[in-house]
Amino acid sequence: MISLTSNTVDIFVVGGGINGVGIAADAAGRGLSVTLCEQADLASATSSASSKLIHGGLRYLEHYEFSLVKKALAEREVLLHNAPHLVQPLRFTLPHRPHLRPGWMIRSGLFMYDHLTKRNTLPSARSFKxxxxxxxxxxxxxxxxxxxxxxxxxxxxxxxxxxxxxxGANILTRTKLINATRLEDEAVWKVTLLDQETKQEHCIFAKALVNAAGPWVSQLVTNYVNQKPAHNIRLIKGSHIVVPKFHNHEGAFILQNTDKRIVFVIPYQENFSLIGTTDKAYTGDPATVEIDSDEVQYLIDVVNEHFIAQISKDDIVKTFAGVRPLCDDESSDPSAMTRDYTLELEEDNSNIPLLSIYGGKITTYRTLAETAMNKLSPYFPNAKDSWTATSPLPGATPATRSLKDIQDIIHEAHPWLPPEIATRYSHSYGLLCLIFLGGRSSTDDMGRHFGANLYQCEVDYLIKKEWAKTVEDILWRRTKLSLVMNSSQTQALENYLSHTFHESSTPPQDLQIA
Structure with a gap:
């Protein structure tokens, strides 16, 4: 662990969303010392409120974002290879209606979409009746x-x-940056942090500061670094609803409304449909963003215009909303604003760099991180070269080329595991689930059952190795089981977590994790 009181790290990253953790991983893999702080839980803002897609962005072709689409399609291939447990192929159906472009134009766009990347392992587009x-x-x-x-x-x-x-990176959750000052004599940043739980302040020193604060990127520069942001940011709210699955058609639907906006209907967590997203200017606190009644009705209306089965507000089992921090390109239409990223490197003539991340989308996080580190590499001449393009993410290995490969390994190691649990584990953890399944030979060995196939061994693992502390951390961001657990089951988990964190000074110690 890195001391918060005496040590200097190479890079300090602010923000525990996808860009922040991507940069932290890339930097640590180059041999640099890294600390990251996140004011809440990891992925607690924009990065858990997306449409859950790794995609090139078919609709971005309409706005001539060819470079972004090409880059995103290339990254889609990288992630399919490096994270087959987290990223899986999904078929999309685009119904044709009179208000859409003519068929020949759509076919041309799909042909371009298939061929913008040199390597495309997914099936080609087709038209059908x-x-x-x-x-x-x-x-x-x-x-x-x-x-x-x-x-x-x-x-x-x-x-x-x-x-x-x-x-080797130190990940500090529920830790807020409250000040950052350049110390020119020492050629470092002095970063002051607040532990949100203990209310204790700490200082750490860093040779470079990375601002990956997402919706707070401009606020961080203005309020805590005392500089003017290099770019204007517009906050665009995207909202989703989740309803029980209401059709049996394979794959997802992409629906283009008469206002030219796109709504996805995506199969979600086996028995549900995820519907979204909206594009709406937002001026409030990103931490408290919520779907509004107009957005709910908009999504319902678009679905009901297309499907025989009709949905209503009463069908909604969950809603979520996030704020996209997009670079202000002066577009009057939020849905037409660029989703590409801009990296601003500023050193204030002191050789103490600040790198701020503006914009971006989850699909291109890896190449964003690689680009960020390439920009910072002149400050760290001993840093290793780029490495993430061919490196599997935890839960996969170089030998696991598909989700089935991972599932076969899990089944071979634990053939007693019920299929529905094995399926969820393979999608969520990949081979990481072997850590908390080690030494167990039946569900009776998995500890307390909280309901919905959530067992104590998994909960303890999430606490010990995945920074989970609250019910929402576990039931939404890490497992999605809030969709199926009832109130009494949720309360039982709440009681267990309360006992774990408030009556014990240390997390559960029964897991033997290397």
Whole structure:
């Protein structure tokens, strides 16, 4: 562990979203000393409120964002290879309606989408006609299919944090940056931190400061570094609803509304459908963003215009919203604003760099991190070269080329594991689940059962190795079991966590984790 009182690290990262943990992992893998702070839980803001997709962004072609789409499609291939447990192919169906562009134009766009990247392991797009068993309204006769990928966004963040930590990075959750000052005589940043739980302040020194604070990127520069942000940021709210699965069609749907906005209907956690997103300017606190009634009705209306089965507000089992910090390109349409990233390196003539991350999307986090470290590498001549493009994320190995490979290994090691549990573990943890399954030969060995196949050994692992502390940390960001656990089961978990953190000075110690 890095001392907060005496040691100097090479890089200090502010922000525990996907960009922050990606940069921390990349830097640590280059042999640099790294500390990261996150004011809440990892992935607690934008990075757990996405549409859960790794995709090139088909709709970005309409806005001539060819470079972004090409870069995102290339990264889709990298993540399919490096994280097959977290990123899986997903078929998308685009119904054609009279207000859309003519068929030849859509086919041309899909052809371009398939061929913008040199390496495309997914099936090619095609056009087709809907049959009688189509879940769509009878007036919708034809459509198009193409492939992108689904992802558990929060688990992608956690997994990168695990990687960073394995490589020596110190991950400080629920720790807020309250001041950062350049000490020119020592050529370091003096970073002052507040432990949100103990209310204790600490200082750490760093040779470079990375501002990956997401929606707070400009606020950090203005309030804590006392400088003017290099770019204007517009906060755009994206909201989603989750309803029980209401059709049996394979894969996801991409629905283009008459206002030209896109709404996805995505299969989610086996028995649910995820519907989103919206694009709405936001001016409030990013930490308290919520879906509003207009957004709920908008998403419902778009779905009901397309599907035979109708949904209503009463069907909603969960909502979530996030704020995208997009570079202000002066577009009047929030959905047309660029999703590309901008990296601003500023050293104030003191050779003590500040690197701020503006914009970005979850699909391109790895190449963003690589670019960030390439910008900082002149300050660290002993740093190793780029390495993440071919390195599997924790839970996968160079030998696991697919989710099935991972599932086969889990089954071979623990054939007694019920299929529904094995499936969830393989998607969420990959081979990491072997850590908390080690030495167990039945569900009776897994400790207390909280409900919905959540056992004590998994909870203890999440506390000990994945920075989990609250019910929301566990049931939403790390497992998604809040969709199926009832109130009494949730309360039982709450009581267990309360006992663990308030009556014991240390986390559970029964896990033997290397």
């Amino acid at each position: 809907f049959k009688l068993q189509s879940p769509l309204k009878p007036a919708i006769k034809k459509g198009y299919q193409y492939y992108d990928c689904s992802v558990d966004d929060a688990r992608l963040v956690i997994t990168n944090a695990i990687l960073a930590n394995r490589l």
